[in-house]
Amino acid sequence: MNKYIILLILCSIGFSSSLTQQEKFFCKQCHHFVHTIQKVEHFWDKSIVWFLELIAEGYCAYSNIEKYSVCKGAIHEMTPVIFEGIQTRFLDEDFICPLIKWCPKVYEELKLEDYISNILKDKPENTQWPEIDGTDTIEIIHVSDIHTDLLYKEGTLPKCDEPLCCREEFKAKDTDQKAGYWGSAAVCDLPERTFEQFVNFLKTDVINPDKKTFLFWTGDSVQHDIWKQGREYNIKNSRRITEIFTKGDLGITFIPQIGNHEAFPVNQYDYMTDKDSNLRVEFSNMWREWLGDETAQFFKENGFYAKEFDNLKVIAFDSQICNPDNWYLLKDPTDPTGFLDWAEQELKKSEQKDQAVYFTAHIYTSSCLVPWARRFNALVERYAQIVRGQIYGHAHGEFFNLYKDQKGEPMNIAYISSSLTTYTYKLPSFRKFIVDAKTMIPINYYEYRLDLDKYNQIGKDAVLKWDIAFDFLSEYGATKMYPADLFAITERLFTEPELVKKFDFNSNSGTGISGDSAKYLYCKLNHSINDDLHLCLGETLKKDWTEYISPGWRKRMVQMSKKESKKHKKQKKQKQ
Numbered sequence: 001m002n003k004y005i006i007l008l009i010l011c012s013i014g015f016s017s018s019l020t021q022q023e024k025f026f027c028k029q030c031h032h033f034v035h036t037i038q039k040v041e042h043f044w045d046k047s048i049v050w051f052l053e054l055i056a057e058g059y060c061a062y063s064n065i066e067k068y069s070v071c072k073g074a075i076h077e078m079t080p081v082i083f084e085g086i087q088t089r090f091l092d093e094d095f096i097c098p099l100i101k102w103c104p105k106v107y108e109e110l111k112l113e114d115y116i117s118n119i120l121k122d123k124p125e126n127t128q129w130p131e132i133d134g135t136d137t138i139e140i141i142h143v144s145d146i147h148t149d150l151l152y153k154e155g156t157l158p159k160c161d162e163p164l165c166c167r168e169e170f171k172a173k174d175t176d177q178k179a180g181y182w183g184s185a186a187v188c189d190l191p192e193r194t195f196e197q198f199v200n201f202l203k204t205d206v207i208n209p210d211k212k213t214f215l216f217w218t219g220d221s222v223q224h225d226i227w228k229q230g231r232e233y234n235i236k237n238s239r240r241i242t243e244i245f246t247k248g249d250l251g252i253t254f255i256p257q258i259g260n261h262e263a264f265p266v267n268q269y270d271y272m273t274d275k276d277s278n279l280r281v282e283f284s285n286m287w288r289e290w291l292g293d294e295t296a297q298f299f300k301e302n303g304f305y306a307k308e309f310d311n312l313k314v315i316a317f318d319s320q321i322c323n324p325d326n327w328y329l330l331k332d333p334t335d336p337t338g339f340l341d342w343a344e345q346e347l348k349k350s351e352q353k354d355q356a357v358y359f360t361a362h363i364y365t366s367s368c369l370v371p372w373a374r375r376f377n378a379l380v381e382r383y384a385q386i387v388r389g390q391i392y393g394h395a396h397g398e399f400f401n402l403y404k405d406q407k408g409e410p411m412n413i414a415y416i417s418s419s420l421t422t423y424t425y426k427l428p429s430f431r432k433f434i435v436d437a438k439t440m441i442p443i444n445y446y447e448y449r450l451d452l453d454k455y456n457q458i459g460k461d462a463v464l465k466w467d468i469a470f471d472f473l474s475e476y477g478a479t480k481m482y483p484a485d486l487f488a489i490t491e492r493l494f495t496e497p498e499l500v501k502k503f504d505f506n507s508n509s510g511t512g513i514s515g516d517s518a519k520y521l522y523c524k525l526n527h528s529i530n531d532d533l534h535l536c537l538g539e540t541l542k543k544d545w546t547e548y549i550s551p552g553w554r555k556r557m558v559q560m561s562k563k564e565s566k567k568h569k570k571q572k573k574q575k576q
Contacts (some may be wrong), residue, residue, distance in 0.1 A: 032091065094106040280301075403528045429449045
């Protein structure tokens with residue numbers, strides 16, 4: 001008999017029974033039964049995955065989502081991961097047996113409200129930032145989404161029938177637009193030679209030798225040919241970029257972290273097994289000179305780390321733990337790696353020392369899973385007085401997100417930077433923050449962009465110089481960069497059409513305007529949680545299909561003996 005029919009019958013028997021006490025015998029038999037199903041399922045794994053891939057490939061190609069070769073490559077990489085996540089979730093004795101009441105519950109739900117109230121129970125009355133001292137400054141350079149393409153080819157098509165162009169196979173006719181020597185603001189990634197010139201430009205024109213300078217590198221280095229990648233392939237670019245940075249001898253402090261493209265397949269990292277641990281091993285060794293032995297070892301074991309510099313602590317975390325496209329989180333999304341608990345302890349230590357804290361990662365929280373983002377938001381709210389900066393990438397466009405407290409008041413800021421890659425239709429960009437050395441509060445930042453047309457016309461002999469496109473205070477008409485000041489900027493969107501155009505233009509890294517409305521930009525800038533953005537826009541929240549099958553946040557219950565259980569029930573009854 002088909003195993004799924006057997007499972008259905010067993011479930012119906014379980015639900016129809018009115019067992020008041022679970023016997024060890026029945027629980028043991030249920031576990032044996034599930035293990036048998038798992039063995040049968042494992043035998044058919046490859047056939048099921050092959051069948052699912054066949055259907056998905058056909059739909060992708062028939063619907064003209066992408067050409068068949070792209071569909072086939074991407075689906076072949078992703079299907080086993082999705083299948084494993086669903087399989088692990090539902091073919092699990094700890095899920096099935098308690099569901100049909102043949103075993104006691106193994107997990108208890110971790111309610112969001114409980115977490116938030118517990119975090120905020122000792123929140124200080126005053127969480128305002130201090131006044132800027134202004135006697136000295138430090139500088140933070142932020143570069144993200146470098147995405148060098150080692151196969152970039154000048155003179156090829158910058159627009160083609162695949163998700164990544166500017167390569168040898170896309171021949172251009174005499175009348176076609178052609179890929180430039182230094183890059184193309186089209187469907188292309190960055191030539192490595194342009195990145196080499198970028199490092200030289202930092203040394204000669206950006207880094208002030210008289211100032212303490214940090215460089216936050218927030219990941220995503222591999223090219224966007226995600227349908228034909230591999231583990232070593234995805235790490236190669238990061239290794240070369242690290243070597244170029246090191247060879248540049250910049251004399252600054254590096255704060256690196258990985259993005260969602262370093263993993264293979266893209267976005268996927270399995271936190272419940274060691275299958276992806278090689279990624280951390282590679283990067284901890286790659287960045288050991290920057291991080292130091294102790295921090296590199298900690299990063300290898302956990303995927304996050306903290307670095308202290310007198311009155312500043314920088315916490316860099318792997319945002320795959322909250323990436324909604326990481327299908328492995330279907331197994332269990334509950335604070336993978338224990339980052340939130342660890343971060344809370346780090347924040348407590350910094351609060352006791354009156355030490356400023358910066359968070360940095362690749363994916364910003366408004367693009368994270370909502371349950372994770374709400375918990376992180378509560379953590380930031382509790383320690384808002386010492387969290388002075390958050391720096392992220394991923395968007396390939398520049399904007400900010402305001403964090404709100406439980407009353408809806410602005411209390412913190414995340415700065416999202418443009419990309420160094422040109423993908424898609426972008427000018428190579430990065431930024432430099434000027435930060436008050438005493439309070440570690442940002443005073444201003446300068447956005448740099450490369451004029452590709454100018455240097456492509458000069459050709460291979462050009463010495464690249466990025467232009468300062470704008471500074472934040474002048475561009476948006478502000479005098480300070482406190483949460484309340486940035487909120488005031490967003491309120492002006494409804495009365496200043498030119499301000500709307502500025503945000504729209506800068507979000508596209510200076511290549512044009514998308515036509516974003518004042519309402520959309522207001523909501524985008526004012527929310528650090530995805531659901532809140534959609535509610536602000538007046539949209540009805542709809543559950544993603546993954547939310548229906550995800551186990552939610554949970555923790556394994558401590559099983560009590562009969563004597564302990566009886567005592568616990570008696571105590572509970574007395575309290576009532």
